[in-house]
């Protein structure tokens with residue numbers, strides 16, 4: 001949760017799991033102002049400064065016209081361990097197998113996606129922002145699996161601390177991505193297990209959100225936070241995010257799983273993607289050898305399902321064929 005001092009406008013970030021009460025008092029360490037903070041609920045308001053700035057055109061938007069044919073999709077859920085990173089990796093690999101030009105953004109300070117792709121000590125979004133005038137394209141690395149990666153590194157943890165006081169901090173990723181949107185059909189963002197600065201940046205850069213969700217009771221509850229965030233962005237800001245739930249880690253033989261699946265379908269209806277990803281040991285094996293499961297074991301259940309997911313995503317969000325001819329990132 002982001003808290004802004006009502007007096008000096010200093011912003012603070014507070015981990016969601018530390019917030020126990022619906023209402024609590026805090027004191028600004030900069031100006032000593034004491035003020036009341038309300039815990040945001042589902043469908044709650046975004047901070048007013050974000051709403052006010054939503055209609056303002058930033059310098060980056062003036063410089064780089066948006067390419068609406070490039071689809072930006074956040075893979076997000078504040079709950080940890082729901083297969084966000086695994087989905088980002090294998091969806092990227094499956095879309096690139098379909099000759100799509102794909103970029104993945106590791107926007108998680110854990111750097112799991114970067115590690116799974118075998119990259120270490122690479123330059124991250126923090127580095128490109130810190131360098132101020134550098135272009136994003138020089139920070140992208142080509143993976144051996146035919147798609148591109150903007151890595152994460154430990155400095156990503158400083159991003160929120162350093163840049164949250166800046167105006168338009170929530171549009172940093174959207175604005176930087178404008179530089180390369182003409183070169184890709186799909187940009188997938190791997191988000192951290194939180195609903196804060198990083199997820200807000202990812203969502204405001206995205207056309208769609210894929211929310212991975214295992215079929216257990218706690219996951220059903222966990223989605224409501226991200227759903228609330230998306231609803232508020234859709235309703236209060238002139239920015240439409242298409243949310244889809246992806247069932248992950250599904251165990252066909254598990255009776256509880258089937259009951260929860262029915263509840264999820266009842267609650268989210270056609271927002272639930274047709275494709276479900278089963279729990280499959282091959283996924284964990286593939287990660288040891290830094291290879292997406294769609295390449296590691298082409299015929300295992302998870303590989304087939306991730307290819308099917310790519311097909312479904314492409315149907316929902318078609319990429320322009322014409323642009324594929326004009327890429328600066330030739331494969």
Ligand SMILES: Nc1ncnc2c1ncn2[C@@H]1O[C@H](COP(=O)(O)OP(=O)(O)OP(=O)(O)O)[C@@H](O)[C@H]1O
Nearest residue numbers: 079080081082083084085086193278279280283284
């Ligand atoms: N289909 C699957 N079958 C079996 N194991 C899986 C599958 N998908 C993911 N896993 C395993 O589940 C664990 C969590 O996956 P992953 O790291 O992708 O989740 P995450 O949501 O990105 O986690 P975090 O919130 O920490 O970023 C990993 O150990 C991964 O190998």
Ligand SMILES: [Mg+2]
Nearest residue numbers: 084085108112
């Ligand atoms: Mg992850």
